[in-house]
Amino acid sequence: MRRHAASSLLNSACRGGAYKALAISHAARPSIPLVARLSTSGRRFSESPLAQPTNHEIQRSPELPSSRIDDKKVVLGWDTTTYSRFHHIWLRDHCRCPHCFHPHTKQRLVNTFEIPPEIKPTHVESKPEGLEVHWPSSQPHTSIYPWSWLRYNSYDPPMMQPPKPERILWGSKILQDPPTVTHEEAMASDDSGLFKWLSYVDKFGFCFISGVPATPEATEELSRRIGFIRETQYGTFWDFTSDLAKGDTAYTTLALGAHTDTTYFTDPCGLQLFHLLEHTGGTGGATLLVDGFYVASILKELHPEAYELLSTVPVPTHAAGEADALFAPNTANTPVLKHEAGELVQVRWNNDDRSVLRDLRPDQVEPWYDAIRTWYKLLTSPDSEYWVQLSPGTAVVVDNQRVLHGRSAFDGKRRMCGAYIGMDEYRSKLAVLKEKFAPDPVTQDTAATSSVNGRSIWHPAL
Numbered sequence: 480m481r482r483h484a485a486s487s488l489l490n491s492a493c494r495g496g497a498y499k500a501l502a503i504s505h506a507a508r509p510s511i512p513l514v515a516r517l518s519t520s521g522r523r524f525s526e527s528p529l530a531q532p533t534n535h536e537i538q539r540s541p542e543l544p545s546s547r548i549d550d551k552k553v554v555l556g557w558d559t560t561t562y563s564r565f566h567h568i569w570l571r572d573h574c575r576c577p578h579c580f581h582p583h584t585k586q587r588l589v590n591t592f593e594i595p596p597e598i599k600p601t602h603v604e605s606k607p608e609g610l611e612v613h614w615p616s617s618q619p620h621t622s623i624y625p626w627s628w629l630r631y632n633s634y635d636p637p638m639m640q641p642p643k644p645e646r647i648l649w650g651s652k653i654l655q656d657p658p659t660v661t662h663e664e665a666m667a668s669d670d671s672g673l674f675k676w677l678s679y680v681d682k683f684g685f686c687f688i689s690g691v692p693a694t695p696e697a698t699e700e701l702s703r704r705i706g707f708i709r710e711t712q713y714g715t716f717w718d719f720t721s722d723l724a725k726g727d728t729a730y731t732t733l734a735l736g737a738h739t740d741t742t743y744f745t746d747p748c749g750l751q752l753f754h755l756l757e758h759t760g761g762t763g764g765a766t767l768l769v770d771g772f773y774v775a776s777i778l779k780e781l782h783p784e785a786y787e788l789l790s791t792v793p794v795p796t797h798a799a800g801e802a803d804a805l806f807a808p809n810t811a812n813t814p815v816l817k818h819e820a821g822e823l824v825q826v827r828w829n830n831d832d833r834s835v836l837r838d839l840r841p842d843q844v845e846p847w848y849d850a851i852r853t854w855y856k857l858l859t860s861p862d863s864e865y866w867v868q869l870s871p872g873t874a875v876v877v878d879n880q881r882v883l884h885g886r887s888a889f890d891g892k893r894r895m896c897g898a899y900i901g902m903d904e905y906r907s908k909l910a911v912l913k914e915k916f917a918p919d920p921v922t923q924d925t926a927a928t929s930s931v932n933g934r935s936i937w938h939p940a941l
């Protein structure tokens with residue numbers, strides 16, 4: 480049963496390398512030049528003469544949605560059976576005219592607290608470009624909201640969910656065709672290779688970069704393509720050998736089981752990029768990668784009670800090997816499997832860094848130990864473990880909140896370098912690249928008319 484479940488996931492991950500075509504299908508799209516600016520009326524944005532129609536524009540029926548004013552809400556009829564209602568106060572607060580919303584900084588200018596609670600439009604009108612709303616005021620005020628934006632943000636009822644990241648879970652068979660980009664692609668100035676690279680990280684939780692010059696300088700430059708390097712007690716960009724320069728087992732020649740780093744941070748490091756620069760006079764030191772989300776999916780299917788315990792019992796952690804640092808934040812007392820809105824979003828697992836377990840009920844102690852035993856068995860199964868012998872020239876970047884890493888013991892001299900990059904910095908970079916290479920439907924619909932400083936004022940993230 481487990482084997483079957485596992486192999487079907489693997490098949491979907493590895494079948495003919497099809498995921499690669501999927502991941503880069505948008506990469507070749509030309510970007511849309513966005514040179515809109517404020518019109519003289521100061522209320523609308525002039526349409527860019529350079530704007531090109533795109534293939535993915537939102538399809539509208541020839542008839543516009545209907546609009547009418549209710550006691551507390553504006554009611555839009557998308558068709559004869561589908562309606563959305565927007566509170567008057569909500570619409571007024573979300574006006575994006577240049578008086579109410581700074582088109583360059585994308586920040587609210589309207590003073591929300593000066594809007595009368597009982598505000599009500601004097602008139603609404605369905606226009607091709609969107610819903611036009613006229614507000615009572617000593618100075619007349621008109622707002623316009625694009626249809627695609629209203630549909631996306633409909634909350635009464637909710638109509639559209641933000642797209643979920645497309646994740647491909649993998650096991651040991653990923654070795655047949657692991658996600659890889661070349662150093663040339665990653666560094667290319669048009670950023671299409673960077674988009675491909677970060678899209679792989681988004682889907683698989685890791686990616687190799689081949690052909691990297693085996694120097695700390697080139698590796699640091701590669702790291703900074705993604706974002707700021709996150710400084711920790713191990714330094715900014717690190718470059719180390721097994722000399723126990725820092726009080727952590729990473730600085731030894733010992734084998735390290737699959738783990739995530741910095742479990743003892745409130746916000747564990749997002750990405751880790753590392754590069755083996757040199758290994759001479761010895762053997763061993765193979766790199767281990769395990770997809771924590773894949774293993775969690777098997778645990779959930781086969782041992783739901785264990786999954787529940789790993790998702791709820793807080794696990795305190797610490798880093799205390801350096802005399803001048805003591806990390807043991809209460810806020811890090813999150814479970815091994817962290818969820819948001821029912822979705823697994825983070826795996827935090829390093830049994831070596833675990834502190835005293837005391838935030839659980841007495842009757843949970845034995846079941847919890849049974850649960851981590853099961854988790855450990857799945858993590859270390861040959862079906863889950865992806866072993867790879869790295870050599871100078873191939874760097875790897877790992878999503879430290881999803882993919883666990885480890886290594887086998889070694890002898891000889893092994894020099895590693897690398898960096899951490901914050902999760903928010905990485906996600907920001909990926910979001911910017913998506914705007915360029917794979918824009919969302921609302922951005923596509925509004926970019927030509929409402930872009931200021933290269934970003935639509937109606938971008939769904941705002």
Ligand SMILES: [Zn+2]
Nearest residue numbers: 574576578579
């Ligand atoms: Zn306004």
